[in-house]
Amino acid sequence: MASTLEAPAVRTAEKEAAPRPGRGADAARRTAAIAAGVSRRTVAVIAFVALWELAPRAGLVDRIFLPPxxxxxxxxxxxxxxxxxxxxxxxxxxxxxxxxxxxxxxxxxxxxxxxxxxxxxxxxxxxxxxxxxxxxxxxxxxxxxxxxxxxxxxxxxxxxxxxxxxxxxxxxxxxxxxxxxxxxxxxxxxxxxxxxxxxxxxxxxxxxxxxxxxxxxxxxxxxxxxxxxxxxxxxxxxxxxxxxxxxxxxxxxxxxxxxxxxxxxxxxxxxxxxxxxxxxx
Missing domain, CATH: 1.10.3720.10 (MetI-like)
Structure with missing residues (x-):
């Protein structure tokens, strides 16, 4: 009788302990979305920094007045x-x-x-x-x-x-x-x-x-x-x-x-x- 009652409880505990399908995929999607958002926000800044560094070195502007x-x-x-x-x-x-x-x-x-x-x-x-x-x-x-x-x-x-x-x-x-x-x-x-x-x-x-x-x-x-x-x-x-x-x-x-x-x-x-x-x- 006791073993009959304990079996459903054991199966319930195993089901709760087992990893839910798709949880890892959701975390990966959230991480990818955050990375994409950060990239969109920083791409213009990175481009500006690169232009500031390269333009004086390439002679596009006088590096005396605009150093890299x-x-x-x-x-x-x-x-x-x-x-x-x-x-x-x-x-x-x-x-x-x-x-x-x-x-x-x-x-x-x-x-x-x-x-x-x-x-x-x-x-x-x-x-x-x-x-x-x-x-x-x-x-x-x-x-x-x-x-x-x-x-x-x-x-x-x-x-x-x-x-x-x-x-x-x-x-x-x-x-x-x-x-x-x-x-x-x-x-x-x-x-x-x-x-x-x-x-x-x-x-x-x-x-x-x-x-x-x-x-x-x-x-x-x-x-x-x-x-x-x-x-x-x-x-x-x-x-x-x-x-x-x-x-x-x-x-x-x-x-x-x-x-x-x-x-x-x-x-x-x-x-x-x-x-x-x-x-x-």
Whole structure:
């Protein structure tokens, strides 16, 4: 009797322990898909690196003004070894992050208010239209004249440049929320503050983050331009000083450092966006 009852249990255990057919094939397909995705993302970068290396060596461009990448990489290593690269990167990062964070703190609440309350939008609309069409670079001399050539003017110009993409995307995010969602919330008897908190704000987050990512790229670019105009340290100062001293390899090393910094900055913002919009997936 006992052996009769134990036999099905033994067969069930053996069936569970046996490998499922197709599991290895699925893993292989997933691995192949990941490898194909990585290849598609890197093929353009590899082609650009190869072109940079081969064009000067083939005489397509003057290698004095565009040295091969293999000659620029040691210069980047030397700048990192003597500490200049880290000092300049820290200075640029501090300035750009300060203006960027201040822009988020100011522009997101202001954009939510303008997008949600029509009287505020009608009051501030003409002023916003005036300043949004004024390039930050054009106002850089004004910032320097008023605030001086120190840190305040650099952070302020970054703040000004980063405010507009965040502000405009936040306003658009609030105004383009699906009206059906708002009507449904009102039909349930929710007051306006709760509708804004539970419906409008979550629906607006993806578009707001689009503006934040745009502002992140702008913060680095504007900071570099501001440092080229007047600064004693920073990646912009490094590039400008290298160009004036005809240290071409150091100049390209600084450009590479800026590109890597912008890439890392963008990836951090992408991860934050995924963290705050998990509900959307």
């Amino acid at each position: 990448l293999s000659e620029v990489a040691p210069a980047l290593g030397d700048l990192a070894a003597n500490g200049q690269l880290w000092t300049d990167t820290r200075a640029s990062l501090t300035r750009s992050l300060s203006g960027f964070v201040l822009a988020i703190v100011i522009a997101v609440p202001l954009g939510l208010v303008i997008g949600w309350y029509r009287p505020v939008a009608e009051l501030l609309g003409p002023l916003l239209e005036l300043f949004r069409n004024t390039a930050a670079i054009a106002l850089l001399p004004v910032f320097i004249l008023i605030l001086g050539i120190g840190e305040t003017s650099k952070i302020s110009i970054v703040l000004y440049a980063c405010t507009w993409p965040i502000l405009l995307n936040t306003i658009s995010a609030v105004r383009t929320v699906d009206p059906t969602l708002i009507k449904s919330a009102r039909s349930l008897g929710l007051p306006a503050p709760r509708i804004f908190q539970k419906v409008v704000l979550p629906a607006a987050v993806p578009t707001i983050f689009t503006g934040i990512r745009l502002a992140g790229a702008i913060s680095v670019l504007i900071m570099i331009v501001a440092e080229m105009v007047g600064a004693k340290e920073g990646l912009g100062h490094l590039i400008n000083a290298s160009q004036q001293n005809f240290a071409i390899k150091d100049m390209y090393a600084g450009i590479i450092a800026i590109s890597v910094l912008g890439l890392i900055f963008n990836q951090i913002l992408v991860q934050l966006e995924r963290r705050f919009t998990r509900w959307q997936r």
